[in-house]
Structure formats: structure tokens, C-alpha cells
Amino acid sequence: MIASKIRQILIGKRAGSVTLKYPFEPRPSEPGYRGRVTVDTDKCVGCGGCADVCPARCILITDVSPFIRIIRRYLDRCIHCGRCEEVCAYDALHLDGEYELATTDRKDLFIEQKLFMGTCNRCGRCYIPPTPLDRLMVVGFRKDEDLDGETI
Amino acid sequence: MLIGLGIVHIVLTLFAGPFLDGFTRKYIKANLAHSREGPLVGPWQTFVDLFKLLGKEDLFTAGGIISLQMLAPLVALSSALVASLMVPLSGIAPLGAQSDMIVFLYTIGLGAVAVVIGAMATGSPYAYAGSLREISLYLIVEPVLMLAMLGAMALSRSLHLEDQLRWHYAQGFSLPMLIGAVAVFVALQAQFGKLPFDIAEAEQEVISGPFIEISGPRLALLRWFFLSRQFVFAGLFCTVFLPWGLTAYPVVNLLITLVKIFVVYSLIGLIDAVMPRVRIDQALRVYFAVLIIALLGAVLAFVSA
Amino acid sequence: MENGLFWLARTEGQIGTGLMVLILASVLVPLFYRRRYYMGPIAFILTLIGSAFLISSGVSVFLQGPTSTFHLHPLPGLTTPLTIGVDYLSAVFLIFVPAVVTLVCLYSLSYIENYKEQNPARLYPFLILLPVAAALIVIAADLILFLIGWELLALITYFFIVYRKEKEVVRAGAGYLLVSQAAIVCLIGATLILYRFSETKNLTFEAVGQTIEQMGLVHPGWLHTALFLFLIGFGINAGIFPFHFWLRKAYPSAPSAAAGALAAVGPKVAVYALLRLYADWLPVSFFSTIWGQILALFGGLSLFVGAFIALLQTDAAKLVSCYITVQLGYIVLAIGAGVTFLPISPPIALVALTAGLFHTVNNALYKSLLFLNTGALFARAGETDLAKVGGLMRVMPLTGLTALTAAVAIAGLPPVNGFASKWMIFSDCLMAGRTLPLFALLGAIALFISALTLASFLKFFGSAFLGPLMPATAEKKDLPLPMQVPQALLAVACVLIGLAPAAFVLPLYQAVSFLLHKGYAPSPYVVLGDSLTAIRLNFGDGIVATWNPIPFLAAGAVTFLVSFGLYRLLNPSRRVSPVWHCGATVSPTIAKYHTHGFYQPFKDFVGFRVNRSHARSHNPSAYASEEPPVRPITQQSQPDRLYPSVIRWISRLYRTIRRTRNGSPPMVWMLLTVSVIVAIALYSALS
């Protein structure tokens, strides 16, 4: 019993203090970490591929009129799986290594895009899903129902 | 003069208890054993906890008896401080002439009873379970201390702690006292409520027993009671059972006793850092063996008296 | 006859009138058996008057000194006159016994309402006669009157026990009768031996002292048998170790009020008898060392056995009755130590005897208070089983407070009176242990058992008064005044004695030293210290032990203020919230911590002697196919009998006798007395 106790204390001493001084020293995430979702609104053509594959269904698309499509991204509900980045044919979406996303105002994590749509991109032909399981669920006029009561 | 010494004793108990506890938490438990940084404010962490609690809201249980819940921590802390007045830290104790070994034992008992009645007054089954564990352990650990002091009484022909202290320092080394000292040191681990014997307030089993329904300032007072009681027990052990360093000047004696207490605290803190918690029946078996050792010491003392 | 007033001034006069009033009252009260309402107050008033006389006589003894012996009219055919003599020791008992009995009478005014089906006329007369019997024993100066007193006490106890006419209560009464008559038979036997060997054929206490002194030289064998018979007789009544088994059945079946009175009288008067026998009659010789050690051993063993049996009890009345044995163990241990050290070192001996007497007085107070609290439990919750009772402090706060004081007193925690007497006993035994190690061992056992007493009475107070309130007793209102006042008075008495122990110990020391012949005892101020509150024991080589309550309380007050200051430091807000069951909602009846489970690890650990409370667990599964085999936990109604064979032999004898004589208990009693008469006839023929 005593021998094992001494051995334990030696292990503890040899390991030294492993506590990271995180808030005082920065703690970078590993390369390839799936962190914050950044949207390059110029490249996004509004095809809706990301909205279909998102498991948490936090990308909502509403066609206000045949020419205006509104895409709302609720990034506070995002589970950072990186599927939208994979599926986006125009690599408009990218998950960087940033993980400090805590805010007091939900608007910081809410992106709304209003796109002027040409005629063709609502028929989905220009978006080729990588596997048959990811094809467009709904083609044509889309009206994603908003989060009830939580107007942001 | 005794009044002044009394104030010194009370202030010392109230502040040395939490400081030493904070010290062992940081430098022995965190840095040495758990290889982690430990609290930022170092040894003052226990004070920070206590003062935070003093400001918090005071919760009483609807099903229990409010008056007893209110009184218990107060009576407990005051009994621990009175007991600290009886321990001759600096060779003489403020209440030394007015009390003796049995009065000291029963004042500590009064503190334990106050905690138990306060816990039972809340009516929570966890409080009952925790306080009954404490009493079961008290029934086995208290005789160990009593037998060791019995040996000291037999040799020094008096029940006063001061006389026992003076006799032991004059006598120097004596076998029964050594056996008694060993038994009391092992008993200290349970009286401190440190692992492996913190069975009464085992957070994982009975959600910290007597502490479950107490919050805010009363929880701070109860913690302070346990911390002061630890200091008192350590003081008693270092003065009566470790027979070195009695000079003429009380101040020097006090410093020597504090050093001895500091060493005892770190030893107990070290054991606490690397031991799992034993069950109540295992603890009873361990302390029955220690009881036999203490009995042996007492018999030897009476034979050689 | 001198004129009335002068007669009243002298102690004999006060005792005479007191006894007359009480006897008249016991005859007068049953006449009102029709009108229950008036009977209580009348009985109380008459008891109050009678007791007042007795108490004043006791006090006057302390003021004017002991009375000379006074011969009553001699009985025909008996050579010895019936003599009465009141000295300091009897005065002590004359003060506290009537006081406690009066308080119990006040308590039973409204306690009797709980026994609707019985007529109080069967309780009050015996309650009034109780101080008479005690006074008779205490003031008797010759053995015959002494025995008559014991017989009266045994009868009164029997009628208390069979107050409720239920079947098992009557059987308990019969059991008690058997045991008490056996005790009386032993006392008669001892008296016969003394009578045979005394030249003057005179049984007054002085004559008995001389006969014992002679027998010590000439017939030591017969003296030992006489002392042994005396010990059995008084041991049974005291309820110490070998003869403690009847206590657990007799006292709980009596109504709690009556049991409280009995607890304050029966065993305490047995202590008076032991003191009278071993300190007064027995000369200070090697006899006293032998018998002192035997007494101390019996005391130590009854401590040990009583505490462990009490650990198993879940019924409040049984628990408190078990603790009579334990407390008597302390007293007998102290007396044994005193008697042993009479020849060796007088200071230790006298301090021990005083400690024993002081503990008797304290015990009478808090023991009767505990019985009254059990009565309060019965009054409000309908039963005294701790498992079915809970949280009563919210229903009756004052009773709860008095129960807390009594529990703290019996456990011997500092500020209250139990501590003062226990402290004296421990320090005396431990100091005595330096010459005779047996007493050190017994002192250590006593210290350990007092921790066990603390545990048991935390169980009593914890499960009855604290914890969740049972729905059955939720809407009950507080106790009526007559039940609360006696409890409060007894509790206040306990605390007062605790605060100024020296004031009470000095007169007791005087009472004990008066027993020994003159000039033998050192002055009390040397041995006990001279201050009014502090006791400083000094056995010849310096002050050895000190207990001074005043500085203790002063320091306590200061530290209490310090902690209250800390409490109010940041003036916290307060809120009341329901008990936390980890988020689940649990009804209080099943969340109450069951009394049987108290200290279960300790009981299992110490299980060698006590049959283990064996809990067969069943392993229910969320899908168990058939109802899991739950064997109910062996309920501890029948704790382990230490002498199973002896008990079985007695009950077999009892059954054979019963079969021969169509089994009614009085028949058995009559048979016993016949056998005694036959023994006497045989004996006188032989000698």
C-alpha cells in the first residue's frame, strides 16, 4: 500500500502542472477543426443545396417572389458538421478554426441573404449532389417556415 | 493576561484553520498529487469560499424545525472555539485551570451533537444518513483519543492538560505515550474528516451528509466549525503528544506549536490527496485495530505509573 | 402531646403530619371514583400538602441536624422495637422523591385522559402512597420497618404496571410480582441470618452494625451470605446487571407518568439501601474492599449490557427503561469505588460516594423527565414506537425542548447536570485506577458507554421530535398546561444544578461523611474546593481535576456572539424551501429515516453479543418474473436474553407451579410466602 502511494505521488510530481492558462493565454484549435461557418455571399448562387443537407435544418430558404430568394442561416443552432461546406458546389461556405462564438446578442449568429435570382437556378439542374442521397428535396418554389415566435 | 491569551486563541483558531486547509488544498493536493495548478489565490481559497458563502441566501427546509436549524451551526462553532481555549498551545491554556481532559472531550462532543441535531432538524434522509455515519465513526474514534489521554493522565497523575503537557515535556520519551501518539495520529485522519475517512460528508454517496440542506452563512459557519475543530485536534496532538520545544517564553512556544501543527497538517493533507474513501464498516474495522493499540498504550501506562 | 405548632417545628412532627395527610388522601381519593373530573385536582392538592411537609422535614434535618432515633409502639411477639431515625442521607431522599412524585401527579392530571377505558381511581391512590412507601424505607431505623417499606413499594409498583387490563400487561405484572417477591424473600433471609447471630436479638440499625462487626470476626462465612442476599435484594430493585431483565417488560407496560414516578423512586431507594448497608453498617474493613469491587464490577457490567440492549430498541418506553440499568450502573460503579477505597484513601472514597449520590439525584430528575416526554409522545401520536412517530417538535415545541435538555443531560454534555455528576464519577474512577487498575478499566468503559448513551438519545430525540412530520400527527395541537409545567420545571432543575454543581455537592458530601463515624472524613472544602460553583477535586496531592461551569459559559457566550456576528456579517436574506430529494417528490412517511436503521453499521460491527439485525435483501429487477422473496427484516422486539437457560428454567418452574394450582398469579404469590414461612419454621427449629 505504501509503495503504491509513493509511486503515485512520484507520477503526479513528474507530470508537473498540466493546467492550460486558457483565458489568459490563447489556445489555438487543431488544423482541420470544424469551427465557425463563414459565408462568402458573392459566390453563393442560392441553389439551396446546403439547406437540404443540414442535419440541424438551421438554413431556411424563402422565395418571396419568382425573382427574390431570402436565405436565413441561424448559426447558433449549427452543429458544425461541415456537410454544407462539402456539398456547396461553388465553395461559398467554409468552416474555419474559430471556436469562441459566445455572444449576448443572437443577431451576431444570424446571416440573412437576399438574392436576385435569374430564372434557371431554381430548377436545380446546375447543382449536382455528390451522392444520390443528397439530391434536392424540393424543387421550385420554396417557403421554409420561420422559427415561430423567435423573430430575430 | 488569560483574557488576552483567550482572544489570541480564538483569533488563531478562526484564521489558522482555513489558511492551513487552503494551503494543503493548493500546494499538496493540487500541485503535488493531482498535477494541476490549483486555486489561483493559493492558500486563501478557503477564505474566499467562506466569505462568498457568508453573502449567499440562507435556506431553511420547510419540513424541518427552523429554530434548531438556525442554532446548530452557531452552537457548533462556539463549542469548537471554547475547546480551543482549553488546549495549551503555548504551554498554558486560557481555560486550562478551569477545565480538564474530560471537559475538553465533552466540549468537542457537544459540537458534534449540535451538527447532528441541526442536520436532523432539516428532515432530509441524506442529512440523517450523513450524521448517523458521523456518530457511528465518533463512537469508535473518540475512545481512541480518550484511551491515549488516559495513559497520559495515569503517568502525569492529573487530568489537567497543562500538567500532562509539563510532565511529558519534562519526562521526554516514554513508550506508552509514543503508542498513544501513534494511535491519536491515525485517529486524527478521521477527526479531520479527511479522506480516506470523510465518510460523513461523502459527496458522491450521501450528497455531503449534514451539509445537504444548509446553505449560505450557516454553511460557512458549519465549514468553519469543522476547520476550527481540525485546528484544535492538531493543537492538542502537537502539544500533549509531541514532547519537544517547551521554552520559558509563551510566544516562542506558540510559534513552535504552530510549526508542529503545520507539519501535521501537510502529512494529513498528503494522505488525503492520494487515498480513496473507505466504506463505514471498513473504517470501523480499521479503527477497532487502532483502539486495541491505544488500549495497549493505556495498560502499559497504568502498569508503569 | 405538645401544642400543634411546636410539634410541627420538629422534623418528626413534619414527617408524621406529611405521612398522615398522604395516607388519608389515598383513602379519600377513591371515594370520588364516580366524578372523574374532581378526583384529579383533589389528589394533586393533597399530595402537594403531604409532600410539602416531607420536603420541609428533609430541609429541617439539614438545618437542625439529624433527629435521635424514636421508638414506636413495639409489635407484640417481636423483641425489637419499630424505630424511626432521620439523618442527612434520608433527608436527601426525603427532599427529591416527594418533589418528583408531586410533579408526576400534576402531569397525570391530564395524561390520564388518554386511558379512557380505565378509571383513574386505580392510579391516584398508589401515586399518593408512593412517597409514603419511600419515606417509610428512608426514615426506618430498624430492619422490620425497612422490610415493610420495601413490601409496600413492591405492591405499589405491581398495581402501577397492571393499570391497563390488557393481556400481556397483566402477564408483565405477574412477572414483576414474581421478581419483586423473590427480592423480598432474599432480604428476609438476610435479616433472619442477622437476627440469628445478634446477641441482643435487636434489629435496630445500631444493633445491626454491631452484629455485623461481630460476625465479621466470628462467622465471616455467614456475613458474606447475608451481604450477598442483601445485594440480590437491592440489586433486583435497582435493576443492575444480573437482575435487569424484568425492567424492560415492567416499566414500559406501566403508564408513562407512573413509570416516571417509579423510575425516580424505586431504583433510587435501592441506592439508599446500598449506601446504608455498605457505608453505614459494614465497618471499614477488608469486607468493604471485597464487596466494593464486586459492586463496581456489577455496575460496570450493567453499564455495558444495558447500553448495548438499548441500542436495539426502537420503542421509546423500552429505550428509556433500558437506560435505568445503565444509569444505575454508573451509580453502583461510583458506590463500589467509594466502598473499596474507604480503607485505602478516604478522600477518593468519599468523593466517589458523593458522586454516586449526586448522580442518583440528577438521574431521578432527567429520567422522570424522559418518561414524561415518552408520555407526551403517547398522548399526541397514540404510540411510543419511534418508527411510526416523527417531527413532533413542530406540534409540541416546549416538550421537544425539554426532551432535548433531558437527552443532553443523560448523555452528560457540559452545561447540564448530568455532566457534573458523570465528570465526578469518571475523574474519581480514573484517579482510583492508579492504585487499583480495575477502576481505570471500568472508568474507560464508563466514558465509552456515555458516548453510546449520547448516540441512543440522539436516536430518541432525532426520530421522535425531528425529521419529517407524520401526516397522522400533523394537525394535532400542543399539550395541555398541566402536562407542560412539570416537564419545564424538571428541565429547569436539571440546568440549574448543572450551572452550580458545588452548591449541591457539598451537602451531599456532608450526608455521606455523616454515615462514617466522626473524625474520619476530611473536610469538604479541602477535597471539593471552596467555591460555590466550581468543583476542584484534590485527593491529597494537589488539585487533580476541575470543572468550573461559570468561565465555561462565559467563554461559550463570547464565542456564540462571535459566530452570530460572523452570521450577520453580510446580512444575508432568508428563504424557506422544501426538502431536496434530488428533484423527485417523495412523501414524508417513506422518506423518514427508519429508527431500526440507526447506527446499523455500528450494530453490525458490534454484533458479537447482540443477535445481528439481519437484513435479507431481495434483488428486485425492473422485470422480476415473480414477486421478489422479501423476508421482513427481523424486528428487534425480543433482544437477546443474556441468560436464556435461566429464564427458560424459571418460566418452566412457573408453568409447572401454575399447572398444579389452576394458574392464577396471586396463587403463586401465596405459595411463595408459604414456602418462606416453612423455611423460617425449619430454621428456628434447627438453630
Added chain:
Amino acid sequence: MVQQLTTDTILGRLSESIPVIASQSPTPHRLYIEVPKDRVKEACRILFEDLQGRYTITVGTDRRPVNGKFEVLHFFSFDRDNIRMAVRVFLDPDDLTLESITPVIPGAGWAEREIQDLVGIRVIGHPDPRPLALPDGFPEGLYPLRKDYPYNYQPPLDEGKTFPFKEPPPDATVVTVGPFFPVLEEPSQWRLFVDGEIVVGCDYRGFYNHRAIEKLGDSVLTYNQIVFLAERICGICGCVHSTSYCQAVEEAAGIEVPLRARVIRSLILELERVHSHLLWLGLACHIVGFDYGFMQSWRIREPVMWLAEYLTGSRKHFSINLVGGVRRDIVPDQFDRILSVADDVDRQTNELVKAIQDDTALIARLKGVGIFTPEEVRLSGAVGPTARGSGVAIDARRDHPYAAYDLLQFEVVTHDGCDTLARTLVRIGEIFESLKMIRQCVNLLKDIPVGDLLGEIPEEIPPLKDGMHAVEAPRGEVFHYVLTGYENRPYRWRVRAPSYQNIQSVPMMFKEGTYLADVPITLGSVDPCFSCTERMEVVDQGRSQSYTLEEKDLLRLSRSKYRALKATERK
């Protein structure tokens, strides 16, 4: 000993005494037998007792839109012969009763109570037919898993009703461990009947956080979205659920997974086993008060988490799987970091285990606690280290090889101590085995050419195909059953976590004389993962401090959560 079994011998043995209506055996390791309703109990008894099959789970499905009937499947597996089979029975909607098999197979207790609650099939003769998965005040006659029950409908709960707990024995006190207790990470309630310190009985009430994600799976999400939902069933063993789900769908749709993807899956699974066992070791030490062990084992585990973040992009939710393969490749320049982390963990764990192995105080708290005999393992259907700690050598990686386990050499660690200490030694042994396997996977990856990571997926996944698969999770065998459906979505998806069977066996471990202090460690020794058991969407698994919520707050929290979930649906 029972002779070598094949699907035909089983079918033959059964049809001797029972009229088998139909049977399919899509592969030599799978068998579905349909039996008439009144002979189901007889069939299960033969499979369980005569052929020594291990009961896995029972699934109730509402097939009315398809063939107008309800379907109940009892799953058994024959580990020695790598065969999984199901006894299928069809019930017509107006006579929805079935004879209970729990008297024969105690392990089926919960599964039958669940189909009774969620699908509405009344089970006759069940010894303990209390509600299991539904909240206390759930209205009668409403069965969430039926097709006609809208997935986001939230019936009003009447607050008055409470769960019918068992009555405690006469002399016992009720001590409730949970729903919020320092030792349990997730809410579940153990009502212990305690006499002093001895436990004389217990009752369990779980499913406080049941979110019925199976309903979500078959009504809202598509095949590939369910992978990420499956992964979030449990905070510690996420990858196990997603792999098992993907393999079930692949088996049903007949998709061929490329070798490199299978090796990567094995590597990530073993990585998850290492960090899960180290987590458990720390937790067990904490429960016993041995905070030293807690701190040291979690210190050793931290590099494994950083490695996982480096390889897969997140510390715990690896999100590496998709139906048909994996999403990320493990490139050669990552190999040396994997090997160095594996060596460090191996050395340090060895050092720590050697230090605490002969610590008599720790051994005293683990030895002889929570006794669980092999016979009880068979009866309760316990799996994983809980079974292997009692000498029952069942391991899905060896018995039913999947991913790349047929290419790896490893031995199944068992211990016949039957107590908590044995289970601890099994888990420690498995850490070293997993590290060996990780090194083998890296060597395999070295010589497999870098190629595509997703198998060939047919244009349309054929509907109504059965697929069942299991993966050896750190806590035992995770079993997923998928019945493919229409509109790119499964028709029925059933998840059975190992803790589902292990928690049913915990009351058996409270043998006579169990101390109250032993209950947390006995519970911990099973390493219960209540989130897996209750298949709830655990969102705030990261926050470890225990929040003290009232019963009312719990309901308010769950309702607001449910409303938020409902709001995001499009249709």
C-alpha cells in the same frame, strides 16, 4: 456443447415444433422467421434456452400504410456462429395483444414495456407493465411511434399523475439517488430502499430526457442527415452509433464500402474506445473518492482528444461517417502523430495502472462489490465489459466482424471476478488492446492506395428492406435496425444502446448486504450512458456542472426545447 449452427439448422430446429409461415436469409449471417402470433413465446423459448441464443432487442413497427398490420420483431444473436436472426410476427390492428416473453427472458422487460408505450401493442403476462418511456401524465391511447401520430404534436400532460413506484419493505427508508445526483451525469432515478446503510431493494425510473429521435428519424430526416443525429445520441460514444447506423443502411441497401474507409472507421472506433475507457477509469476513481486517479487518468486522456480533433475536426463528435463510407481521409503525414500519441498513452497508462493496481484501499472498495454471475449475464442479456467482467467472452468485433476487424489481430479481454474490480481490469486491458489495433490500422493505411472513400450508392434505395447491424461500443454492443422506406428516408429505425440491457441488470447486482456506499460505484461499474438508453438529443452535454432544477423547470425546459425543434420544420 451445442453443435455448429447455421441459418438452416436454426430454421430446421424451429420448424420441428412451430409452423414457420415464412423465412428469408438474405446472407449466411442473417435470418428472418415469421411465426404465428400464439407461438411467439414458444419460439423465443427454444431460441433462448435450447439454442443458447442471446436476446438483443424487440422492435414494434406500425406497417398499416404498407400491409395494414402491426409488426413485432424479437432479435436474437448467436455470437459463437456469427448469426443474427429475428422472429417476426404480424398483428392486425383490432387485436393488438401479444404474449410477453419476459417470464422466459428477463432481459426483454424494458423492450416490451417500450413497444407497449410507444406503439400501443398490449403485452399480456408482463411482470412489471408500468410505463417506461413516456412522461408521467401522457394521455392514454396516444402512441407516438405510430405513423398517424404527427412527429411534432405535443399532447397536454396532466400534472397530477405520478409514476407508480414500488412500495418499500416495512422497515426500510426510501433514499432517492437521482434524477439529479452528483454521480449520475444524466437524469435517472434510483429509489433505494435502505435499512440503515444496507440496501434492501430498489426501483428504477428512467427516460426523463426521452426525445424519441427514432420518430424524427423516420418522419423528417433523410438517410444522410440521420447519421449526424445518430452520432449525437451519446456524448462519449458518438462515432459508434453513426457507424452502426451506416452499416445497417449499407446492409439493407447492399452498398459496398471501400477497404480504406473501413480501416479508417476501425481506427476512429478504437480511438474512441481508448478515450471512453480512460474517461470511465477517472470517473470510477472519482465515485470512490480517489480524486488522484480521476485527475491522472483524465490528464493521460487529453492528448487523445487533441489527436481526434486533429484527425476528424472535433474532439468528440467526429462526424467521420456517411452512408457508404467516410468523409475525411487520414493522410500519411498524420501517421507519426497518431503513433506518438498511442505510445505516450500506452506508457503513461501502464505506469498509472501499475501504481494503483496493488492499492489495498482502492481494491477494498472495488473487490466483491456488485457481484454479477454469468447466469445472470445470460438472463439479463448484458453486453460489453459488464458481461466480459463475469467471464462471458462476447465481443461483436470478433463474433460479428465488421469494418476492418477481420484484418486486425486482437484478443478479447475477459476476467472471471464477476465484480467491479473485474470490470475495471477488463476495461484497462481493452485500452491496451485498442492501442495495439490503432498501430495495426496505421500500418494497413500505409499500404492501401489513396482512393475514393465512398462506395457506389444506387440511385434509389429499395424500400422495405431489413438491415440490422451492431458495433462493439466501449460499453457493449450497440445494435441498429433499419427498415428502408420511401422518399429517401428509412421507414423504421430502432437504436438499442448497450446500457439499455446493462442498466436492467444493475438491480441484480445489489446482492444481500450491499452498502449504500456501494451503490454509486456498482452503477458506475456498468458505465451507464443514459443518453444512449433514452436516445435523447443531448445538446448541453459539454456543461458538466449539475444544475438543480425543479420538476416544473424540467418540464418547462423540455417543452421550450421541443417547441424550438418543431419550429425548424419546413412542412
